[in-house]
Amino acid sequence: MTLIPWKQRRPESAGQLLPASGFRTEMDRLFDSFFSDAPSVWGERGGWPSLAWQPAMDVEETDKHVLVRAEIPGVKADDLDVSIQHGALVISGEKKESEERKESGYLYQERRYGSFRREITLPTAVDEQNVKAEYKDGVLHVTLEKSQEALPKKIQVTAK
Amino acid sequence: MTTDVNTTQTAGNDAERTRTGQWFRPPVDIVERADELLLVADLPGASKESIDVDFNDGQLTIEGTVPGRYDDKMNVLLAEYGVGNFHRVFRVSEQIDSARIHAEYTNGVLTVHLPKAEAAKPRKIQVQAM
Numbered sequence: 001m002t003l004i005p006w007k008q009r010r011p012e013s014a015g016q017l018l019p020a021s022g023f024r025t026e027m028d029r030l031f032d033s034f035f036s037d038a039p040s041v042w043g044e045r046g047g048w049p050s051l052a053w054q055p056a057m058d059v060e061e062t063d064k065h066v067l068v069r070a071e072i073p074g075v076k077a078d079d080l081d082v083s084i085q086h087g088a089l090v091i092s093g094e095k096k097e098s099e100e101r102k103e104s105g106y107l108y109q110e111r112r113y114g115s116f117r118r119e120i121t122l123p124t125a126v127d128e129q130n131v132k133a134e135y136k137d138g139v140l141h142v143t144l145e146k147s148q149e150a151l152p153k154k155i156q157v158t159a160k
Numbered sequence: 161m162t163t164d165v166n167t168t169q170t171a172g173n174d175a176e177r178t179r180t181g182q183w184f185r186p187p188v189d190i191v192e193r194a195d196e197l198l199l200v201a202d203l204p205g206a207s208k209e210s211i212d213v214d215f216n217d218g219q220l221t222i223e224g225t226v227p228g229r230y231d232d233k234m235n236v237l238l239a240e241y242g243v244g245n246f247h248r249v250f251r252v253s254e255q256i257d258s259a260r261i262h263a264e265y266t267n268g269v270l271t272v273h274l275p276k277a278e279a280a281k282p283r284k285i286q287v288q289a290m
Binding site for chain 2: 056057058059060061062067071072073074075076104105106107108109110111112120123135137138139
């Protein structure tokens with residue numbers, strides 16, 4: 001996935017995301033319940049296990065850093081894998097469903113489980129030795145430092 | 161035993177409310193165990209202090225505030241998710257012992273334990289010989 005800078009900053013209060021995301025959640029739920037009611041050849045829980053969920057991500061940049069955030073609620077920091085491969089940031093891991101919950105019956109299921117993998121082409125070259133990844137309250141924060149070559153260079157114009 | 165858990169849409173089934181800002185409807189799992197109902201909600205980015213769980217007259221409300229995150233020095237390259245407050249209401253028809261409801265929040269996941277009242281628990285009755 002290649003990143004193209006946004007032309008316009010979206011105000012947080014725009015409220016555009018709300019109806020669309022609510023609609024999508026509802027469609028996902030209908031879709032899931034339709035397939036889980038049918039006898040399943042795809043997996044024990046029905047549905048399409050191969051259509052794994054993907055965490056939503058944000059990428060922002062400042063003069064010196066690239067900041068990546070991913071919403072990955074319900075995993076342990078140890079189960080997350082962050083790496084840089086060929087100029088792309090790769091985040092993978094697994095959101096596990098606890099055995100206890102599997103055994104008792106679901107009355108309602110909207111959350112997604114399973115493994116995921118996302119690869120994002122970084123907008124500039126980064127210093128691969130200087131990557132910080134933190135997981136807090138279900139959000140993974142990755143801070144990458146732009147490499148020296150990628151920083152804007154100021155060229156002095158001399159008068160003759 | 162039949163259990164009936166109905167979910168209501170964001171506005172709840174009470175009077176319509178108006179709200180400012182952006183509101184989200186977090187995904188929720190509800191699991192029934194022998195002695196409790198378990199409600200699990202994905203609330204990434206919230207903080208423990210900002211989450212409000214309220215049980216009143218068979219209606220469970222989850223509400224919270226998540227601060228916005230954009231700062232003016234940032235140049236946004238990709239924004240796939242919104243950040244804002246969340247709100248959900250559930251009507252729980254099981255008899256719940258409201259005094260023992262408790263909730264925990266770890267790794268962005270809120271778990272609410274709703275213990276069943278003694279009267280609603282399955283009970284084995286001993287048959288005695290006369």
